[in-house]
Amino acid sequence: MISTSTRISCIVLFVISTISSTALAGDPSAILEGHARITFENTDKSAQSRDEANEFGTEDPSVFSQFRLNPEISAPSRHDNNAAPQYGDLENFGYFLTPSMWPASRGTTIVFVCWENASPRFVREMEWVQRAASSSWQEHSGLAFRGWRGCAETSDGIRILIEDTGPHVKQLGAFLNGRPAGMVLNFTFQNWSPSCARNESARERCIRSIAVHEFGHATGFAHEHNRWDTPGECTLEPQGTDGDVMLTPYDASSVMNYCNPVYNNNGSLSLLDVASVQAVYGKPQ
Numbered sequence: 001m002i003s004t005s006t007r008i009s010c011i012v013l014f015v016i017s018t019i020s021s022t023a024l025a026g027d028p029s030a031i032l033e034g035h036a037r038i039t040f041e042n043t044d045k046s047a048q049s050r051d052e053a054n055e056f057g058t059e060d061p062s063v064f065s066q067f068r069l070n071p072e073i074s075a076p077s078r079h080d081n082n083a084a085p086q087y088g089d090l091e092n093f094g095y096f097l098t099p100s101m102w103p104a105s106r107g108t109t110i111v112f113v114c115w116e117n118a119s120p121r122f123v124r125e126m127e128w129v130q131r132a133a134s135s136s137w138q139e140h141s142g143l144a145f146r147g148w149r150g151c152a153e154t155s156d157g158i159r160i161l162i163e164d165t166g167p168h169v170k171q172l173g174a175f176l177n178g179r180p181a182g183m184v185l186n187f188t189f190q191n192w193s194p195s196c197a198r199n200e201s202a203r204e205r206c207i208r209s210i211a212v213h214e215f216g217h218a219t220g221f222a223h224e225h226n227r228w229d230t231p232g233e234c235t236l237e238p239q240g241t242d243g244d245v246m247l248t249p250y251d252a253s254s255v256m257n258y259c260n261p262v263y264n265n266n267g268s269l270s271l272l273d274v275a276s277v278q279a280v281y282g283k284p285q
């Protein structure tokens with residue numbers, strides 16, 4: 001249904017973000033201890049190869065302006081019905097790719113994050129990203145993003161490249177483990193989405209809310225509007241890899257939903273985003 005060469009566009013709407021700022025993640029000793037324990041081997045080769053070429057990214061903000069809520073539109077099947085996920089015990093419980101789940105260790109799922117091209121020039125921006133990830137997915141679940149320092153050549157976990165291009169991840173969840181430039185984030189917006197650079201406030205809002213969205217992918221979540229049960233008023237095409245389980249009812253307010261009229265839900269997880277991440281990674285320890 002979706003070309004493996006598809007780069008996901010993550011539309012930009014510039015709405016004031018009210019991301020809460022909470023404590024930064026991690027104590028250094030836990031970082032090293034956990035780092036040594038982390039080993040992840042994906043055993044689902046089909047899912048891995050399917051995802052290999054996929055990129056989840058943000059592209060032309062004008063895509064968003066093409067979106068219209070139109071109740072007149074009938075509800076087309078967004079996916080072939082034969083491809084609809086099989087409901088099971090998870091029926092009532094986002095849209096998650098099961099093989100991309102990061103492994104837990106001693107009750108906590110520690111995921112290391114490092115910067116491939118950390119720069120003193122971007123100290124504030126790097127902190128915004130860390131706070132965005134920590135105050136969203138981490139704060140509401142058993143996930144713990146640790147590290148946040150420069151990448152070594154062999155660093156595993158999520159490797160972030162800072163680049164003035166469309167923000168994206170190249171895989172979902174643990175398929176990102178150790179992958180060079182697995183996540184690409186834009187801090188300057190000179191080439192891509194220059195309206196994010198119209199003032200400092202807009203730039204910070206873009207950086208924070210995009211970080212929450214991309215870390216949703218890095219946690220294992222596909223785009224909410226990719227679901228087969230997405231209502232007809234959401235007319236955007238599915239983008240990128242689909243999930244394989246639907247953990248909650250369709251969530252119009254998800255940070256992972258392109259059809260959310262509030263771009264990335266201002267970087268705040270919806271109630272169902274929280275329910276989803278807790279269904280996978282448990283509640284905060």
Ligand SMILES: [Zn+2]
Nearest residue numbers: 008010056057
């Ligand atoms: Zn996305």
